[in-house]
Amino acid sequence: MIVVPGHHRDTLQELLDATNHTAPGPLPDTAAFTGGLADWAQGTPFERAFAAADEQLQLRKEQLREVVAPWEHEADTFVAFSRELEGLREPGDLIQHTLNRLLRVMDFDQAAYAILEEDQLVYVHEAHRDGVPAPEPGLHVPVPLAGTAFQRVQRTRTTEWSTDYPSTPGALPQVVEQGVKSGMVTPVLRQGHVMATIVLCTVNRWQTITPHMRKTVELTVLRLEHALELRRAVGEVRSTLEAGMRTLSRVLEARDAETQGHTARAARLATRLGAHFRLDRTALEHLRYGAYLHDIGKLCIPERILKKPGKLTPEERATMQRHATEGHDLVTRLPGVAPQIVAVIRSHHERWDGRGYPDGLAGTDIPLGARIFSVCDVYDALISERPYKRAWSHDDAVLEIERQAGGQFDPEVVRAFLALVRDP
Template sequence: MAAPRLSLLFAATLGTTLVNLACLLALGPRGAAVQDALFVACCALCACTAAEAARLHPAPRNRAWTFVALAFGVSALGNACWTYLEYVRRETSTSSLADVAFLLVPGLLALAFLHLPHARPRGHDRVRLALDVSVLVGLLALWGWRLFIAPAVADLQEQSLAAALAALYPLLDMGLLCLLAWLVPQRLPSWPTLCFAAGTTGFVLGDVVYARLEASGGYVTGHPSDLLWAGGVVAFAAAAWCSVRNIPHDQAPPPRLELRPLSFVLPYLALAVSFLLHSLVPGGRPGELGTLAVLAGLVGLRQGLVWQDKTRLEAELRDAARLLEARVEERTVQVRQTFEGGLLALGMALEGRDLETSGHTERVVRLARALGRALHLPPEDLDALSQGAYLHDLGKLTVPDAILHKPGKLTPEEFAEMQTHAERGHRLALRLPHLAPGALTVILHHHERWDGTGYPHGLRGEGIPPLARIFAVADVYDALVSERPYKPAWTPQAAAAEILAGAGRHFDPCVVRAFAGLREAGRLGTPEEARDESTSLPAESPATAAPDRPGGPPPGRK
């Protein structure tokens, strides 16, 4: 919140300006003396408002408002002198103390604007800002000279001092406008900055209109153009009032300048309007077209920098996107490895309870993935196949140890109990989050048989889920070549012959053909397969006691 005294001064400035406006509308030139006195009061109140803002601001941020107070104090003095000479002394000479005061005002306002908080452009932003401002300053100077300064200079021979002052006022105003165009994009965007720029523009326009009317003899006190000066005074008072609502007391470094979209469009728009006016407004000189051509070249150079920055930013965005994709992929791999590590640990725990050969889970996962790749499964199906392979015997946690570890043949009742492990494992797996649906089919249906004599649902042929058909071959093969409490280990040759013999009866013929292809290529547990899975595959254990004849394991087991 602004200080009460400052708010009171701003309200007094605004109220005096409104009274001045009412006199102008009601009396016109007849109330010139009252209007001049009110304008002197407006300038003095604005100077007091700026002085109060300078008192409230910490150093060195108060310097801008100190210069504003000086500018409007000098302006009040000049207008008071003008009023005294015109209404008391009845003098109309343009060379007086008032002119000296008026000539000081643009310089003091320029110093004030230089001390406003500002941001610092960097890199190409600085170059683009310099080009934009150069174009705007060039256009302002071109049209200011053509419309205001040149006509006044042409009258120097007739009235030397008066014409010189008529030319000097617009010249100083054009310099102030050029400084405004250069510095506004660097000021921090805020209400004080906008009000400051609006007040400066109002004063400059008032001086320009006054110079034009004075040159043609059409100016009298109370002219509607006086409202431009009055509006400028109110804008500067508003800038001082707004500046103390949120005074920053820290000494943080100025932020980086961010060029606004308007600053991008303005040079192009100004140049296009200038070319249009040059073709429509008579009295143009040959050098003006050349100046416009040079400014158009600066705009083209700026566009080249914009294109270069656009190309650079696109390249940076592509690099950032690739880096982000790489990081996402890396994190995905880490999550998958963590998930599969947990599944592997659970599978190894199941091995310990079932007294299966060490490494059974890892071996069936590798063989199942090798079969899946041979059958050209997509990566997501391969991952689901691996997850199901890790947990295929999850339901055995519910099977009594007396049945699970029995060395001999199971009774029909024990066999029926053993068969329930597939459905029980499926129910347990349903509670695991993020488990692929295909993995659930492996757990539930890996004991189904191609001829429909399997369990738990007696599915037949293509009715058995594909991943379950693939895993069944890997599971039975590893069970045959592994030693169990109820049987010795088979030789790899005998186990492979049993798999081939079960095509169309126990196993899917397509999966058996893929298995045969892997066997012929020597890829059943080869080092190449182990490296593909980022681990080493243990060598096949030799059979310690070969069976008398090839045959399946005892009923109720693998």
């Protein structure tokens, strides 16, 4: 580091260039050294001038293709980061994990995720180091985009950065007042458009923002973009699939003369009951899909039996009971149907005491999803009017479910069900 008095910056640069040209380099046609210059005005902090000079140095190093590697094993860390993202399903979790990671591997104090909406920005996620205040503006506080670095990022779709943020055109007053000295804003794209930005700042200290740092952040954000797009696409497929299943369940209800909405109500109740058993999101999804399709086998049962208002003969009852295995056979022909979904379809008429059908399973040999759904299915059937019966009251239906604990139903599932319907 050289501190030179006076204002002759161009003259100093010429002297350095001449010296560099004269001195022998490490390889032919390679400069002997690289430097960066900045003005240190009287009455201003030395650290500010040092960070600005260091930034110029790093830019020159990048131009000269010198290697800058402040983080070892970077490829390994990106592989690990990708695997970490794969284990997260919610977009908010992906974003928060990315902010936490950037603070962990980069020399910044604050990180935020800001959504750009028309002519304003809104922070929706943030992270900060211990002892550092949360980023300003606060979460969910709209701020005009006009004239800010965010607007420039939105227009150019490239990273904006400043080693000396307070002197940046359009610097946000509340950010400057908080003591932010250096920062960068990197766009988050969706289908080529800027949908959000990642913001990184230092507080009460100047930070040299090197090309390598920018590349590291941009690669991290690119990986986040891919993860968010994948979750969005998967979410759309799931929504379409679930809408199709709900439509099919309504068709089955109409054919079976069931009360409209029975399957959807039983599926919602089963999902709530499944949450009591701490089923994860995938397991709850399988339970719900199995509920929607639980009676799909009735497509193979003659209408004269399905809609018979009176008591079924033993032969007719045997035919009706075939819907569990017929449903199993139908869905197993479809590629990609999870075994847990098939289990609900096949086993929702099994009984805890082993006297159910089609396989005579007993106790915990019955899949948990089927045990949960069977309680919800019977409860909603009891409180619904059918051609062959009147609707029961809620209290009578709950008493019947309670009475069947240990017989038709898993006692533990019944206990959870009673707690759920008595304290909804």
